[in-house]
Amino acid sequence: MSSKAPSTMTQAEIKLCSLLLQEHFGEIVEKIGVHLIRTGSQPLRVIAHDTGTSLDQVKKALCVLIHHNLVIYRVHKRSVVEYEAQCSRVLRMLRYPRYIYTTKTLYSDTGELIVEELLLNGKMTMSAVVKKVADRLTETMEDGKTMDYAEVSNAFVRLADTHFVQRCPLVPATGDSDPGPPPPAPTLVINEKDMYLVPKLSLIVVLAVLHSQAPLPESSSVCSQIFRSLPGSYNISKQVLDQYLTLLADDPLEFIGKSGDSGGGMYVINLHKALASLATATLESVIQERFGSRCARIFRLVLQKKHLEQKQVEDFAMIPAKEAKDMLYKMLSENFISLQEIPKTPDHAPSRTFYLYTVNVLSAARMLLHRCYKSIANLIERRQFETKENKRLLEKSQRVEAIIASMQATGAEEVQLQEIEEMITAPERQQLETLKRNVNKLDASEIQVDETIFLLESYIESTMKRQ
């Protein structure tokens, strides 16, 4: 996972990191974390001095941040330790619920709880995780039954094998940390990126190809291998599989390519192409929802034809000139489309230069990604605002619920319970309902925008790797 240097963080990303840190770890950790993100690598005393925080508070905050893999430290000469924040890692916190859910679908509740515990606690030894998860599962089981530790262990090992969970590096014996024997059970940390990729490609056959592949997405997979790794329940014969594969390979989207004929056909998944298609689809969808379907038509046209003149756009899209112009400029002003000059003569005279519209997918994706960060920051702020506005009412309702719960436990009568419930008036109930609806909507929107972020970031990373 690449981590960006602090100097390349945009204001929007820093703001988002600040909100996330504050929500999950409190103001003190947020202050230290944001300071490190902004300024890069710094030693302990400088941090304390620059942020005006007491040394103890800084130490506490750094412990939390390092433990949760958000900050790393390096020992320089003369035993000076410098701390550096990993901004992209902080942004990953948005995705935690998605990770847990994905694990649930693939490895059932045991896996889900393992991942949840590790995400909440940053790092843990395997024995600690197994114990905690087993105990939690035992609580949910019927009386008298207990969760088998071995079963949890097995689930854990499976997660480690597929890289959902990874082992922390063994502790080196450096000057500033006490040298010690390696821990008896490995400490583990969550490894994010890989796990989300699998559910994205949901075609059955594609999954089979993935399973039979080496970790590198570019390596080919033999047809017979694919056949063997298909789950038995699908009952697909070899010929049908062949047909499916040929169909997929011929598809214009080019997700799967045929790279040779040995062993019945070698097939390759072209992950970059897949990501590029998804990214362009996202851009098209954004344009459609923001500017209308005619605009989207123009956009798709320019995308397809690569470069178009003003007149050509009007002709191909069959949209009147004035409207086409208007739409092109709207998209141009928001940087979805760009203008390219092609001079006819060496002196670049304006009257003798072609001006062509074109779509630069990479830069448009970057622009959209930036907007996504801003959007999520806005969503979080709004949610916090809504919660703050209704703080008093929320606290009251929580108290009432607690009273009811304790009364029910001690066997109170229906009448008494009703009396307590009436402590919250009808308009207050209404207000609470509205608040809950709004907060849910905002939360759901955050999750949705995060999906887009995942897509765009993957695409950008994949493109940069190839250059």
Next chain:
Amino acid sequence: MGSSGRRAQSAGWRKKSEFQVGRCVGPGVGEGRQVFLPGSLSIQAPSTMASRGGGRGRGRGQLTFNMEAVGIGKGDALPPPTLQPSPLFPPLEFHPVPLPAGEEGEYVLALKQELRGAMRQLPYFIRPAVPKRDVERYSDKYQMSGPMDNAIDWNPDWRRLPRELKIRVRKLQKERATILLPKRPPKAMEDKEETIQKLETLEKKEEEVTSEEDEEKEEEEDKEEGEEEEYDEEEHEEETDYIMSYFDNGEDFGGDSDDNMDEAIY
């Protein structure tokens, strides 16, 4: 700011004589360089310009490119000028697409809210120190707020963290060693879970500290003046007749029942 010289010639252009284009491309000559027009096209209201009638072509500055090529012909009506920053909440032209509903969406949503609530309860969530109340109250002695010696509540693997991050717990080490020893046996016999737990954490902390203490005592005693924390709990236990954990002044009433909450935390 540029104006089109050709436009000056058409009569109807008294008012809309100038239009403004956002910054054009940077310097340098090159094949097929990209031009970004960041701002939206806008015409400036020429309150002073109209009075000058003609003579606009001279000295006003030509555009570097042919306006017709980008599709703005002569005499075309351009949109009105923007005189103020764009509104804070611009009205949406189209209704936003509904969020994905369904089991997966609901589950992930519930997970998110649960995680948020859970993280606030964990020891990793560091709350700023509660500001001291106006008057020192008797009950303060009985209330345990925050970790006892300003250290952290949880036990990280100290081998993975730089030594400098460890907060020292020191106060008259020798004295403490002697006081604790006789106290431990009677405490152990009492059947109070919390005090036993407290002792265990204290012991652990002691072990961590005493192992380091000898090496560093000489070096660090000067440096650590500002960082020493008063280790008060011992004194409390000596002074009061009541067990700390028994005291409840009713302020927490109703606020502690988070154990079996199924509702989402807002």
